[in-house]
Amino acid sequence: xxxxxxxxxxxxxxxxxxxxxxxxxxxxxxxxxxxxxxxxxxxxxxxxxxxxxxxxxxxxxxxxxxxxxxxxxxxxxxxxxxxxxxxxxxxxxxxxxxxxxxxxxxxxxxxxxxxxxxxxxxxxxxxxxxxxxxxxxxxxxxxxxxxxxxxxxxxxxxxxxxxxxxxxxxxxxxxxxxxxxxxxxxxxxxxxxxxxxxxxxxxxxxxxxxxxxxxxxxxxxxxxxxxxxxxxxxxxxxxxxxxxxxxxxxxxxxxxxxxxxxxxxxx
Numbered sequence: 001x002x003x004x005x006x007x008x009x010x011x012x013x014x015x016x017x018x019x020x021x022x023x024x025x026x027x028x029x030x031x032x033x034x035x036x037x038x039x040x041x042x043x044x045x046x047x048x049x050x051x052x053x054x055x056x057x058x059x060x061x062x063x064x065x066x067x068x069x070x071x072x073x074x075x076x077x078x079x080x081x082x083x084x085x086x087x088x089x090x091x092x093x094x095x096x097x098x099x100x101x102x103x104x105x106x107x108x109x110x111x112x113x114x115x116x117x118x119x120x121x122x123x124x125x126x127x128x129x130x131x132x133x134x135x136x137x138x139x140x141x142x143x144x145x146x147x148x149x150x151x152x153x154x155x156x157x158x159x160x161x162x163x164x165x166x167x168x169x170x171x172x173x174x175x176x177x178x179x180x181x182x183x184x185x186x187x188x189x190x191x192x193x194x195x196x197x198x199x200x201x202x203x204x205x206x207x208x209x210x211x212x213x214x215x216x217x218x219x220x221x222x223x224x225x226x227x228x229x230x231x232x233x234x235x236x237x238x239x240x241x242x243x244x245x246x247x248x249x250x251x252x253x254x255x256x257x258x259x260x261x262x263x264x265x266x267x
Contacts (some may be wrong), residue, residue, distance in 0.1 A: 006266030010059035010161055012037075013045035015079055017072045018099070018130070019065030023090040024048045030150050037154075040161040057082045060160050066092040066099055066250075067136050072124040080137035085160065087155070088133045091146040091217050096147075096250030100130040101243075103251035104258065129253060144217030146248055149200045151222035169198045169258050170218045173212050176203035185211060189234045193245065214248045224256050 014024060027037070028049060037043070044056040055075070061083035067073055082088055091097040102111065108129045133139055143156055156166045173194035177184065180203055185192040193214040194206060200216045218224075224245070231241045242257045249257070 009040065009042045011044045011057065012041035012157070013056060013058040013061045013079070013083065014048075015029070015045065015055075015061060015063045015075075016048070017063065017065030017076060017093070017133070018068035019090065019092040019097075021048065023062075023064035023145075023153075026147050026150050026153065030154070033150070033154055037157065040158065040190075049088065055079055055082060060157070060234070061086045062089045062157075063087065063093050063133055064089045066096050067131040067133060068099060068127060068129075070128060073128065073136055073182075076133055076136050077154040085140045086133075086137065087137045087141045087143060087160075088155065089143050090148050091144050091248050091250070092130075092134045094142050094144045094217055095248065095252040096130045096132045096135075097248055098250070099255070100132070100250035101246040101248075103129060103131075129251075135251070142168065144169075144198055145200055146215040146217075149202075149216075152167045152200050168220075169200055169216075170220065171199045172222065173197045173199055173201065173203050173206065173216070175199060177206050179203075180207055182206050185209070186230060186234065191231060191234070191236060191241075191244070193227065195219075195230075196224060196227045196245075214245060216248075218253060224253070225260060228260055242250055 014027070016024060027034070041060070043050065045053060047054060055078055061079050063076065063079060063086060066075055088094045092099070096103060112127060141156065143152060145152070159166045159178050176199050177194060181204060184207055191211045192206065194212040196219055197212055197214045198216045198219045206213050228238060228241050232238055238261065243262055245253060246257060
């Protein structure tokens with residue numbers, strides 16, 4: 001007789017903090033793979049797609065969105081407490097992303113007032129400067145992208161469901177360009193962040209002769225000073241380069257980029 005424990009599916013929760021719900025939409029728009037997800041996991045939490053508890057005890061928690069309110073802080077702490085493994089899903093969760101592109105500039109309250117008026121009226125949702133999830137709790141795995149790639153997320157959850165360690169992207173977009181025999185935009189003196197951006201997109205923008213803007217997050221081996229220097233040599237102003245890297249790099253790149261502006265790129 002087979003051991004019943006072999007048939008117990010791990011429990012899954014899909015959560016959202018402050019974000020656009022893009023990562024959850026990737027799941028919902030993967031109709032042909034949704035049954036695979038249900039077959040792999042006991043889906044306990046997914047407010048966007050099902051009724052049920054907002055937080056539950058799970059084996060795997062997939063979390064999208066940045067920590068941008070006091071409620072987010074408490075929510076992610078509770079999710080972490082009740083999850084065996086927590087995955088930061090998407091650039092907002094991994095880096096803070098667009099809402100954190102001006103992080104650490106010391107002008108958060110000024111920006112908040114400019115956009116929303118008197119912050120004291122915000123009684124329902126009390127904002128904080130946007131942070132990645134790992135600024136508040138421990139994260140076990142990261143999957144960047146704005147939004148994520150469906151092939152990568154289903155590969156990750158399949159490995160977690162089977163008890164295997166997920167593989168993290170370690171190569172830059174440049175490798176995907178090489179596989180597709182794309183001409184290097186940098187050689188043509190065009191703007192491109194491919195050398196410092198993680199794989200996962202399939203180099204879709206460079207393949208259409210469009211600049212890579214870094215939407216799959218900073219590659220762990222990415223050399224920021226060298227990339228800024230190269231783009232300066234191609235005729236782009238350092239301030240403009242730094243601003244564009246910050247769009248998706250969020251608070252994870254804020255200090256390094258500020259240092260480049262203050263001290264200059266090392267030769």
